[in-house]
Amino acid sequence: MVPLAQLAVAHGLRFGELDELLRGAFVEAARDAHADVLPHRAVSRVSAATGLNRREVARLMRMDSPEPAGRSLATELFTRWLSDPALRLCGSPRRFLARQGPAPSFESLAQSVTKDVHPRTLLEEVCRLGLAKFDERLDIVLLQRDAFVPTGDEKRMFGFVGSNVGDHLRAAVDNVLNESPDEDAAGTRHLEQALFADELSPESIGRMRPLIKQQWQAVLKELAPVVQKLIDEDEARGRPRKQRLRVGMYAFNGPMDVVPRGAANSDQAVIESVRRRSK
Numbered sequence: 180m181v182p183l184a185q186l187a188v189a190h191g192l193r194f195g196e197l198d199e200l201l202r203g204a205f206v207e208a209a210r211d212a213h214a215d216v217l218p219h220r221a222v223s224r225v226s227a228a229t230g231l232n233r234r235e236v237a238r239l240m241r242m243d244s245p246e247p248a249g250r251s252l253a254t255e256l257f258t259r260w261l262s263d264p265a266l267r268l269c270g271s272p273r274r275f276l277a278r279q280g281p282a283p284s285f286e287s288l289a290q291s292v293t294k295d296v297h298p299r300t301l302l303e304e305v306c307r308l309g310l311a312k313f314d315e316r317l318d319i320v321l322l323q324r325d326a327f328v329p330t331g332d333e334k335r336m337f338g339f340v341g342s343n344v345g346d347h348l349r350a351a352v353d354n355v356l357n358e359s360p361d362e363d364a365a366g367t368r369h370l371e372q373a374l375f376a377d378e379l380s381p382e383s384i385g386r387m388r389p390l391i392k393q394q395w396q397a398v399l400k401e402l403a404p405v406v407q408k409l410i411d412e413d414e415a416r417g418r419p420r421k422q423r424l425r426v427g428m429y430a431f432n433g434p435m436d437v438v439p440r441g442a443a444n445s446d447q448a449v450i451e452s453v454r455r456r457s458k
Contacts, residue, residue: 205229206239253304256292260322262403275321278313285320325396346425347371377435384432391430402426
């Protein structure tokens with residue numbers, strides 16, 4: 180909760196506003212946990228499950244849930260450019276595409292993402308986001324990045340924080356709460372593991388950073404074309420498409436004397452467990 184509080188304080192979000200969001204989340208979780216309760220008993224059941232009084236629960240249940248964020252066609256186009264096997268050359272994404280014409284071209288790429296938005300409009304948007312650049316003299320579109328990091332766009336940056344951290348937390352919570360036959364050999368439904376080390380120098384951290392980035396690029400290069408191929412196959416064969424997938428990787432470094440409360444004990448337990456297995 181401390182990093183969340185730091186983010187709120189840094190951006191002027193008062194406790195009352197965050198408290199309102201948390202209350203709404205508690206009510207939503209309680210309603211999901213008791214989905215079979217009769218409507219006239221829902222308020223009482225949610226109140227008992229959350230500790231919120233009945234009046235507060237009734238108020239929160241009357242509020243409309245926020246609409247889910249719509250997909251970004253520009254980032255979808257950018258992702259397809261990076262991952263589509265037809266747009267790769269010698270194992271890497273093509274660095275430029277002709278603006279118009281048959282595939283591979285920017286026009287054909289844009290139309291593969293959507294036919295409801297003109298390719299020129301999508302071109303202007305990917306250029307605005309710094310993902311691509313249009314060379315008018317050669318009439319080509321040049322790829323500018325290998326990953327989408329929405330620098331300077333606070334709304335999108337918060338959206339990525341919510342999506343990535345949210346799904347990471349969902350994976351961990353789902354592993355803890357659910358005992359399902361859909362488990363792997365490790366006994367969990369979702370991959371959620373980390374490597375931990377301390378007693379490192381700033382110089383060693385500096386040497387690790389490019390290696391970590393390199394590892395992520397290798398994962399992305401391997402998985403993105405496979406995911407895109409599966410998406411295309413599902414669409415072509417008319418399979419029900421109701422599942423989503425997020426594969427991520429994170430790395431964090433900080434001073435050893437600034438450790439979240441409770442984290443040190445849990446990390447030490449993991450280390451001791453590894454040591455016992457290695458003996």
